Amino acid sequence: MKKQYKKENFPLSKIRRYLEPGPIVLVSSSWKGKNNIMTMGWHIMMELSPSMIGCFITNANHSYEMIKRSGECVINIPTMDLIDKVIGIGNSHGTRMDKFEKFGLTPEESEIVNVSVIRECYANFECKIKESHLLPKYNFFILEVVAARVATSPKYPKTIHYTGDGVFMVSGKHIAFPEKFKRQNL
Amino acid sequence: MKKQYKKENFPLSKIRRYLEPGPIVLVSSSWKGKNNIMTMGWHIMMELSPSMIGCFITNANHSYEMIKRSGECVINIPTMDLIDKVIGIGNSHGTRMDKFEKFGLTPEESEIVNVSVIRECYANFECKIKESHLLPKYNFFILEVVAARVATSPKYPKTIHYTGDGVFMVSGKHIAFPEKFKRQNL
Numbered sequence: 266m267k268k269q270y271k272k273e274n275f276p277l278s279k280i281r282r283y284l285e286p287g288p289i290v291l292v293s294s295s296w297k298g299k300n301n302i303m304t305m306g307w308h309i310m311m312e313l314s315p316s317m318i319g320c321f322i323t324n325a326n327h328s329y330e331m332i333k334r335s336g337e338c339v340i341n342i343p344t345m346d347l348i349d350k351v352i353g354i355g356n357s358h359g360t361r362m363d364k365f366e367k368f369g370l371t372p373e374e375s376e377i378v379n380v381s382v383i384r385e386c387y388a389n390f391e392c393k394i395k396e397s398h399l400l401p402k403y404n405f406f407i408l409e410v411v412a413a414r415v416a417t418s419p420k421y422p423k424t425i426h427y428t429g430d431g432v433f434m435v436s437g438k439h440i441a442f443p444e445k446f447k448r449q450n451l
Numbered sequence: 452m453k454k455q456y457k458k459e460n461f462p463l464s465k466i467r468r469y470l471e472p473g474p475i476v477l478v479s480s481s482w483k484g485k486n487n488i489m490t491m492g493w494h495i496m497m498e499l500s501p502s503m504i505g506c507f508i509t510n511a512n513h514s515y516e517m518i519k520r521s522g523e524c525v526i527n528i529p530t531m532d533l534i535d536k537v538i539g540i541g542n543s544h545g546t547r548m549d550k551f552e553k554f555g556l557t558p559e560e561s562e563i564v565n566v567s568v569i570r571e572c573y574a575n576f577e578c579k580i581k582e583s584h585l586l587p588k589y590n591f592f593i594l595e596v597v598a599a600r601v602a603t604s605p606k607y608p609k610t611i612h613y614t615g616d617g618v619f620m621v622s623g624k625h626i627a628f629p630e631k632f633k634r635q636n637l
């Protein structure tokens with residue numbers, strides 16, 4: 266049975282909690298009535314507030330043009346239960362198929378952008394392009410997160426982290442040391 | 452007893468194996484005879500060959516100037532056994548202390564850059580600045596990895612991944628599906 270996460274709005278300045286540990290993500294995009302999904306492992310936090318993300322998307326990828334033209338995308342965080350779909354989407358190229366349909370994923374309406382979020386993912390971060398001048402040379406998008414919804418449970422999702430060569434690391438235990446940190450460094 | 456990894460040279464085009472999963476890293480730098488170390492969670496792979504990394508280092512950090520002026524740094528990957536030092540270094544600011552000495556870490560000679568690598572870390576990636584024009588606006592360095600040494604064992608290090616709020620995720624099990632990937636996507 267498919268996992269159905271119950272989600273709630275999440276503070277934009279806290280999304281590092283899910284991106285900074287480095288999971289593979291699914292990026293959904295939409296342009297001229299067509300949807301697309303790609304897997305992405307190369308992303309980086311760039312600022313907490315406003316919430317900014319950098320990500321590398323090769324221009325060989327159909328999503329590159331769709332995101333560039335629409336100026337929008339959604340970064341969806343899948344968990345271990347979706348690993349077959351993550352690999353399948355990574356293997357799929359081409360512009361004709363609807364990947365939501367092909368991979369049995371559910372498009373759900375976003376709050377702000379005109380791109381569907383993926384219901385089955387643990388978290389959905391709606392993004393708008395903030396800066397695109399690094400695209401020609403580095404295929405590097407700088408995005409601002411404009412809306413975020415995150416599952417209310419479990420507290421610590423089983424995220425998957427790609428290492429290359431067909432191998433994933435699955436997130437392990439979480440350990441908390443807030444008392445050891447200086448407050449401004451938390 | 453301190454862990455003593457035995458290391459060997461590692462192919463530059465494969466370093467994503469250790470960076471893409473998103474671990475916290477220790478960045479060592481050197482300028483005018485002084486060494487520094489900082490913790491860094493915001494980094495991204497940008498190209499496999501040449502091996503390029505992007506990283507965000509705030510200009511409030513003393514390392515920012517040292518790296519910018521020398522044009523070099525080393526990205527060292529610590530494992531779980533070093534977590535207290537990782538937190539301690541994250542809490543330490545100021546230019547006067549030698550962090551190698553303060554935190555009981557051993558500076559070891561690099562192969563190419565004029566910056567010490569941290570012996571106790573699992574992997575050491577020597578870097579040179581490739582592009583610095585995003586520094587004024589985004590504190591974003593684009594680096595090229597010019598030499599890499601990685602521990603020969605264990606195969607899968609227990610890396611630590613920061614989530615904010617004093618909480619780390621520790622890397623869990625690794626799962627391999629090379630047969631499910633199209634060759635060009637591995």
